[in-house]
Amino acid sequence: MFRPQLPPERLREVVRTADAAGLEELWLWEDCFLESGIATAAAALAWSERLRVGVGLLPVPLRNVALTSMEAATLHRLFPGRVALGVGHGVQAWMGQVGARVESPLTLLREHLTAMRALLAGERVTVDGRYVKLDGVALDWPPATAPSVLAGATGPRSLRLTGEAADGTILDAAVPPDGVRKARGLIDEGRTAAGRTGRHEIVVYLHTATGPGAEGRLGAELERSGGASTPGLGVAGDAGTVAKAVQRLVEAGAHTVVLQPTADEPDPEGFVRFVAEEVRPLVPRLP
Template identity: 30%
Template sequence: MTQNWGMTIPFYDRSLARSQELIAELPALGYTDVWSAEVNGTDGFVPLALAAQWAPETRLGSAIVPVSTRGPGLLAMSAATLADLAPGRFVLGIGSSSPAIVERWNAVPFAKPYARTRDTLRFLKKALAGEKVSEAYETFEIKGFKLERAPKTPPKIVLAALRPRMLRLAAEEADGAITNWLSPGDVRKVRAELGQDTELIARLFVCVSEDTAKVREMARWMLASYLTVPAYAAFHDWLGRGEALRGLHEAWAAGDRQTALKAVPDEVIDDLIVHGDAATCRARIQQYVDNGLDTPVLAPIPGGEVSIDQAVRDLAPKA
C-alpha cells in the first residue's frame, strides 16, 4: 500500500479561518492527507470542504463523524457533497463516538454502538452508490431514501475501531480502520486483528519539545480525559495497560480529578504521546509505520519549543 502521511486540520493553535495558508502549504511539504475530527470544536465536514479548495492535491478524511448525531440520510448527503467536491479523494470516517458526545452534548441515546455503526455503514454503502434504500436495520429503519445526486465516485468508508469485533467489521465490510491513542508496539496487535490488506489509519499526537517534564504535565489531562472513556478504557485493557491505569480509573470514578491526573504513569504518556526534538519525533513516527501503520495522521500539540507552523514543516516527509 502506498505510504500516506496525514495532518489533522484545523490546527490546535488557530481557528479554521486562520488555517488556509498552512493547509495550502501541506502538499508541497509532502503531506498526502488532511483529516478532520468532530468533538466540540469544528464539525467534521466544513474543514474538508475548504481544504478541497485550499489543497486540491490532498486526500480528505473525517476521523471521525459519529453515526448517532446525524440521521443516516443527512450523513449520506454530507458525504455525497464532499465526494462531489473532491472526486476520488474523500474518505468518510465514521464511528460510534462516546456517551459524552452523543448523549450529554447532543441529546441522542447512545445505544448499541457496534450495531449502530454496522447498520450505518451498510446503509451508506447502498445510498452513496445511488441506490434507493428501504430497509429495516437492527437500530433504525429507512423508508425510500435516495440521494438526489449520488456521487459519481462513491467515497471509501472507514470505521473507528479499537478492539477485535470492530476491527473485523472494518476488514470485512469497510475500506479501512481508524484508531487512536496507541504506541508503535500496539500497532502490531491492532494489525493482527485487522489483517494485512486493510488500510490502518491512526491519529498521532506530537509535541516537538525536549522538555520531557513539561510535555508529561501537559499531556496528563489529555490522556485522563480520553482513557477514562469506556471504549478507550476497554481498548487499553485489551492492549495490556489495565493494571498501569488502575489508579487513574479509580480516582476518576471517585471524582478526584487531581489524584487521577497524578496517577497517569510517565511510561504511558511516553508510549502514547510522540515527543522530543523533531528528529526524535520523526523516528518515533517511523516506528509506527514500520509496525504496520499505513496512514499516520499527525496532530501537533502547542506548547513545545517550536511553533505549530514550524513543527508541521519539521515533521513533514520532505523535511
C-alpha cells in the same frame, strides 16, 4: 492534523501552508463541541489544490445516515480523490449530553456503515434496522466511483466490526505500535469472517512534539489524555526521531500515520512545514 482546539479562522493559513509545503494529507476532527468535520473539510479542500483531507471521525449517533452520505457524496464529487471520511461511535458522554446516546453503539455503527457504503455505491436502499431506517433511499448524485468509508474503533468488538463492514480503520493516538499489531489482528479476523479482500487502510494518530519544550508539552499532553503510563506512546524530538516513531507504526501495520500536535502547539504552521519538509523525506513510501 489541524486540531479543533484552534479556532476555525486559523484553518485557512494552516491549509495553505500545508499545500505549499507539499504535505500529502491534513486530518480534522469532529469533536463535541468544537468544530464541524464536514464544514472544515469543505473549506480545507476549497483552499488547497492537491491536499487530501481526512475527517476522523464523524460520530454516527449525531447523524442520520442519509445526511452523512449526501455530504460525503458531495465532497467526493467536488474533490475526487482528495477526501477521506471516517465514522465512529463518538464519545458516549458527549452523545448523552446531546440526547443522542444509544443502547447499542456497535449495532448503530454496523447499520450506519452498511447503509452508507451502499448509498455511496449508488444503490437504492430500504432497511428497517434497530436504528437505521430507510425507505427506497438513493442518492441522486453519488460519487462516480464508490469511495472508501473508514471507521474509528478501540475495543475488540468494534475493531472486528471495522474489518467486516468498513474499508479502513482509524486508530487514535492512544495506540502504540504493539496496540496497532493487536488491532490489525482483530481487524483481519473481521475481514476473514465477512469474506472481505483487498486493501484495508489503517490510519494511526501519533502524539508528536518538536522544538523548544517538546518533551514537556508531550508529557503534559499524555497526562491529559491518560496515556502517560503507556510504553511507546508519542514522540518528542527532531525530524529523525519522529521519522523513526512513524516507521515503528508502519512496521506494526499502519498505512497512514497522522502526526497529532499537542493542544498547545505554539506554531501550527511551523509544525506543518516540519512534517512536510523534514519528517516526510525520511520515511519510505509504502508500495
